[in-house]
Amino acid sequence: MEKVFVHPECPFSVNTFNLLAEFKENPTSHFYLAHKKDFLKYVEEPLKYILSQVEEQLPDFIKEYINIKHEGFASITEIGDWEPTAYSIVFYLKNIISTVLYISRAQLMLNLENQKLTFGFSSESNNFEAVEEYRLQHYIIDGDIIELLKRYQLPKTYSFCLTQETTDFKLHNWDFNSTIELAKNVYELLEKIFTRSRGVIPYEVNIEVTKIQFQISLESQKILGYSANDLIRKIGQTFKKLFPLFLIFNFYDYNNNYLTQIILSEYLSVYEKEFNPVYQLEKISEITGFQTTQLTQWIHAINRKGQTIIQGPPGTGKTFLAHKLAQHLIGGGDGFSDTIQFHPAYTYEDFIQGIRPQSQDRQLTYPIVPGRFLEFCEKAEACEDICVLIIDEINRANLSQVFGELMYLLDDRQDTKRFITLASGQKFRIPTNVRIIGTMNTADRSIALVDNALRRRFAFIPIYPNYEVLRQYHQREETGFPVNKLTRILEDVNRAINNKHYELGISFFLTKTLAEDIQDIWQMEIEPYLEEYFFDNQAKMDEFLWDNIKTKLGY
Numbered sequence: 086m087e088k089v090f091v092h093p094e095c096p097f098s099v100n101t102f103n104l105l106a107e108f109k110e111n112p113t114s115h116f117y118l119a120h121k122k123d124f125l126k127y128v129e130e131p132l133k134y135i136l137s138q139v140e141e142q143l144p145d146f147i148k149e150y151i152n153i154k155h156e157g158f159a160s161i162t163e164i165g166d167w168e169p170t171a172y173s174i175v176f177y178l179k180n181i182i183s184t185v186l187y188i189s190r191a192q193l194m195l196n197l198e199n200q201k202l203t204f205g206f207s208s209e210s211n212n213f214e215a216v217e218e219y220r221l222q223h224y225i226i227d228g229d230i231i232e233l234l235k236r237y238q239l240p241k242t243y244s245f246c247l248t249q250e251t252t253d254f255k256l257h258n259w260d261f262n263s264t265i266e267l268a269k270n271v272y273e274l275l276e277k278i279f280t281r282s283r284g285v286i287p288y289e290v291n292i293e294v295t296k297i298q299f300q301i302s303l304e305s306q307k308i309l310g311y312s313a314n315d316l317i318r319k320i321g322q323t324f325k326k327l328f329p330l331f332l333i334f335n336f337y338d339y340n341n342n343y344l345t346q347i348i349l350s351e352y353l354s355v356y357e358k359e360f361n362p363v364y365q366l367e368k369i370s371e372i373t374g375f376q377t378t379q380l381t382q383w384i385h386a387i388n389r390k391g392q393t394i395i396q397g398p399p400g401t402g403k404t405f406l407a408h409k410l411a412q413h414l415i416g417g418g419d420g421f422s423d424t425i426q427f428h429p430a431y432t433y434e435d436f437i438q439g440i441r442p443q444s445q446d447r448q449l450t451y452p453i454v455p456g457r458f459l460e461f462c463e464k465a466e467a468c469e470d471i472c473v474l475i476i477d478e479i480n481r482a483n484l485s486q487v488f489g490e491l492m493y494l495l496d497d498r499q500d501t502k503r504f505i506t507l508a509s510g511q512k513f514r515i516p517t518n519v520r521i522i523g524t525m526n527t528a529d530r531s532i533a534l535v536d537n538a539l540r541r542r543f544a545f546i547p548i549y550p551n552y553e554v555l556r557q558y559h560q561r562e563e564t565g566f567p568v569n570k571l572t573r574i575l576e577d578v579n580r581a582i583n584n585k586h587y588e589l590g591i592s593f594f595l596t597k598t599l600a601e602d603i604q605d606i607w608q609m610e611i612e613p614y615l616e617e618y619f620f621d622n623q624a625k626m627d628e629f630l631w632d633n634i635k636t637k638l639g640y
Contacts, residue, residue: 089305090502093512094312096131102200102305104128109199117158128172129157132197135316136174139195142321147328151176151193171198176324178331191331193324194300202308204320205300206327299327310501314466322419322469364416369409373402374554383546384413390544391498392521394479397548399614400590403524404477406548411473414520418470425457425474427482433489438507453509458491465516472519479523484539491515495542527586550579555591559599566599570638578615578629587618603638607631 091098104127108116117124133156140148156174176193191208301323308316366380387393387410395403411422425436433439434456441454455463458474465472488495490505494515497503504514523543552572559568571594579588593606608631619626627633 089309091309092312092315094314095309096135096313096316097308098127099309101127101131101197105197105199124172128197132172132174132195135313135320136195138313138317139321139324142317143324147325150179151331152179171196173197176331193327193331195320200305201302202305202316203300203302204323205298206331207298207300318467318469360417360419361412361415361421362417364409364412366413369413373406373409374551374557375406380410380413383410386544386546387414387520387522391515391519392495392523392542393544393546394523394525395546395548396525396527398528398550398586398588398590399526400592401548401550401588402554402590402592402595403526403548404475405592407475407477407522407524411475411520411522414471414473418468420465420468420470420472420518422473422475423461424477426477427479427487429481429483431482431487433487436487437489437491438509438511459513462513462516462519465519468518470518472516474519474521476521476523478526478529480525480529488539492538492542549585550575550588550590552576552591555594558595562597564597564599566603567638574634574637581625581628582618589614603640604631604635607634 089099100123104120104123108120143151155177156172158172173194173196175195178191191206194204194207196203301319303311311319366377366384369375369380370377383393395407397403408422408424414420415422434441436456436458438453438455438459441452443449443452461472461474485492490507493505494503494513498515498517501514501517504512507513552575555572555575556568559566575589575591582588589611593610594603596602596606599606612630615629616626
């Protein structure tokens with residue numbers, strides 16, 4: 086193999102794939118026995134460790150139904166040669182319900198072969214005629230094609246692929262008959278699972294009349310770039326998502342389908358707890374007034390760059406928007422979002438890591454303790470899907486000091502080989518599923534602290550007062566407030582300010598009780614802000630005092 090990057094915590098090595106490549110060229114029992122120690126060290130033990138950790142992470146409900154039935158290379162053939170040179174570990178169904186007609190050999194599998202690691206779901210019938218009869222009764226395969234399938238006049242293989250960009254789950258050429266309740270429930274469950282699959286690796290899906298496979302394949306170079314935890318997380322999450330298929334194709338009672346329905350219902354209740362609710366951009370658009378095309382562009386920028394800053398004058402809803410975008414990004418996945426607020430006293434030690442005095446057994450110790458960002462990244466490592474860190478008022482801290490050597494990792498988030506060595510000696514990189522959203526008040530003079538080196542590492546989303554949002558809000562809430570008059574006043578104020586970074590935002594007035602609160606809001610929140618801006622122009626300030634404003638509002 087050519088020289089490749091190997092993660093220091095990867096359970097496999099270049100030797101692993103060199104050995105498997107040699108085995109492929111010489112697939113005999115003699116070769117295996119001659120290199121048995123190397124196979125144990127580089128192939129079998131690492132793979133067993135990975136799967137043992139995956140099994141530990143699976144929910145108890147899943148563990149009740151699975152058992153390891155097979156592990157190892159394919160068996161020796163009659164002539165003494167070996168069949169496919171892949172080392173496999175397979176989860177089969179536990180033999181716990183004898184009354185169910187078992188017609189399918191479904192499995193959750195993990196295969197390590199020449200230059201590839203494959204994991205996912207596979208089902209192959211042990212009883213072709215029974216499965217075929219069942220499928221022809223309960224599934225529609227592209228309408229009239231079903232009759233052709235009966236006569237075996239067409240190839241019986243149908244396939245599609247689920248990618249990161251997939252927005253809808255569709256079984257092309259393979260659909261469930263909606264009149265069959267169980268099949269309908271199965272289809273809805275699959276749709277729910279796979280529309281939530283936002284990982285960067287697509288599922289390879291192959292569907293045949295007697296065989297169905299949903300699996301992910303990682304090439305050797307990609308595998309070597311992952312830590313053990315990375316691989317454990319990816320495999321574990323894949324098994325969780327594909328487990329309903331394992332149940333569906335292992336259980337079927339011809340006389341009554343209640344058993345499968347109960348199993349799926351129980352699994353779905355567990356599954357729902359594992360994933361966040363989907364939060365559509367259309368809902369954000371309705372709440373914020375931003376067009377879905379604009380929101381889509383922002384989401385694309387966040388995913389492309391890895392980190393972004395929402396900037397604008399006060400009162401434009403920057404933090405509110407950041408939280409809504411975070412909800413969308415983690416929606417349908419197993420990720421999470423967290424919020425940090427920067428301030429002038431915030432330090433590198435708070436954010437990355439630093440020495441913290443601690444008392445232990447009446448002795449004062451000085452361990453190096455991880456900061457908020459390291460803690461966030463450690464938690465994100467255990468998730469397959471996107472995790473979002475919101476940094477509110479990001480420009481209030483000395484960013485060059487707070488971020489430190491993290492600046493190197495922010496420079497190119499697409500490069501998974503970028504590591505830094507922290508003061509503790511720990512090697513660190515930002516997980517690929519982490520997104521950072523900062524908010525920046527452009528009216529804050531500390532914006533000057535954001536130097537050009539940091540600016541080029543972030544995408545910037547500018548937002549300014551959106552009067553249409555104000556109108557839509559009061560119309561939707563039926564407040565009866567004269568919002569058109571208020572809008573004209575705000576437009577006059579912002580023309581007088583004549584600086585887009587200091588414009589007065591609309592979030593001050595997004596309240597259902599604005600009619601009762603408007604005087605307090607204007608005198609206690611708006612006037613102090615304007616007094617600071619018009620400190621050298623009292624005549625202009627007088628124009629926007631409450632006594633003049635209330636007349637324009639008709640109070």
